[in-house]
Amino acid sequence: MRDRFTSSQWAGLTLIGGLIIFPFVVSLFTGQPVESGVPKFWQGMLIQVFILAVFAMSYDILMGYTGILSFGHALFFGTGAYTIGILLKHAGWDLGSALLAVIVIAIIQSLIVGLLSLRVSGVYFAMVTLAFAQMFFLLAEATDFRQWTGAEDGLQSIPVPAWISPTTERLRFYYVTLAFAIIMYLLARQVVNSPTGRVMMAIRDNETRAKVLGYHTLTFKLIAITVSGVMAALAGAFNALWNLNANPAVLGVGTTINALLMTIIGGVGSLIGPMLGAGVIQLLGYWLNVFFGPSWPLLFGIVYILIVLFLPYGIVGTWRLRSAGWLAMWRERSRSLIRFFNHP
Template sequence: MNAQTTGRFAWKSHIGFIVTVVGLAALPFIMAVMEGLPVGSLLANDSSTAKFLQGLLVEVFILAVFAISYDLVLGVTGLLSFGHGMFFAFGSYLTGVLLKTFGWPLWAVLVGAVVAGLFNALLFAVVLPRVKGITFALVTLGIASVFDILIRTQELNPYTGSDVGLQGIPRPDFLNPVDDRLRFYYVTLAFAILVYLIYKRFVDSPTGRVCVATRENENRALTIGFNTFYFKLAALMVAGITASLAGMFNTLYKPLVSPEIAGLGFTVEGLLMLLIGGIGTLSGAMIGAAILRLMEYYLSRWFGESSAFILGAIYVLIVMFLPYGIVGTWRLRRLDIAAGRQRLLSMFTGRQRETPDEGKL
């Protein structure tokens, strides 16, 4: 428990992460082989099945980044934000407008998306000290709705395309999902991994620990001397930037922007990803995003119109049997197993255990 900082890298505790990364990096090639295609055709970018599956995974990576950024706000810091979809939609729209209307180069768009993420976080921070809990949810929902209405107005039609959305966005040469999908696949994969690693570090850092403390018991965090506002703001800013960048990749990949992503539905979809994977677990958010997107696709392919019904049934089952999500429930299980092993050990070694519930009110 104490601060043991061994210099050696603990391979064993990172095995799941390493396997996932290597697996995802090799996946396009594995899929090509399974389809009976020569690996060369993959690099030549002319196999449509492999290309399609890569595209599906690109969507998963982008959604996973969106989900993990939502998890930082909702699951780690405990801010009940119902406007998180706006962070993503803002980045999406900004990228589209900058590329299409203003013809900015890609690096400038990237900078723009980061600035937009910060701007959004500060927008939420304006109301942050004044409202808490469910009121914060309603106010953020309100801010997001204003954004939704704004992009749909006729006055902004030349920029946002109103109800139709943005179409015909020029693709930058470096990141062109049609000409070189494999490169796009690896760029988004690297982006998702990078975000995950940064988030892990952030949550483990002193700043991140205070965010967790704020979620656990804000009043206590204040009493021991933390001005929790700044920590909530930090979480919002980090999440704002990443969600905005995810939105940028979304536009680059599609390349169109539909006004649907600015609606409440998209935020709720993010919430579902968190519920499936486990709120506050980071990795769970990404797994949840993958499951949701893949389930949506395959269920609608196999069952057609009735897929929505099956999807709903699966959600209900997950909430019933995995109340803390996949990763959350698994972690709790592991704790239980560890506790059980301890109890068994103490039975054999004969060490006395204190009764756990003494003097409880």
């Protein structure tokens, strides 16, 4: 157990190390400066992966760890994007204060949505959250607030501070979003491994059983939706900083479905799985687009069906299930080989 923990820690550190040197490795292989050309393009690709990874992980806390299916998770992502955009562009706030406001607003919003919708469960909860997200989607599109939100055109040209500009300071933005993803992962892991996380998992297994053990399950579901909402809102804020805009699509159903796909492809209830799912969706989408042009979503649909058929628990879930069997098989084969060489 201890060995396995150490090896997974080691694998994580290797991955982080790889991501830290990645821009310079691309620069070395292409012969182009790290701040421009192909290295800059790939930094942009991974920046989007890091942001989506946090968003997917936030969905996993809700669905994978607490068993709450939401069709309106885009609500938090989109609100985060619009909040930081409006505060930077119209209120002239500094970045730190704006990010703090994103957190505070996400907490308030999660608590309100949770209190109003968590009294129902299953598909009813999903429908209520969908209604909330659609309400905010319509608000973002409404022409009455055009001067604040940009209505259907979205909030354009968000003034991102020069030191973190995704266009001129791409490498710095890359490291900031990498750090953001790592910090969010460590925080999420802390939550799911805590006694509160155990109660969340108990609710996922059987809410009535958790109640008869003395747990006020609504409180724990509120904690889950708040943690998840804050993470999603911060991901949305970074998404707005990256794109320099926030448009109504970030509040749309498509954004929630994206989170759902990333979580299912990567592996529900594993944190690292949805992060991997974000990478798969972003990079696979890019390569399919390069090779097959505009018909790539159709092919992606086929790939998605194949993944669900052959990896029913997602990439990480299936790996965990089979790794024990594979490990035993390799041990047995190694022993057979050793026996063969000792006594041919």
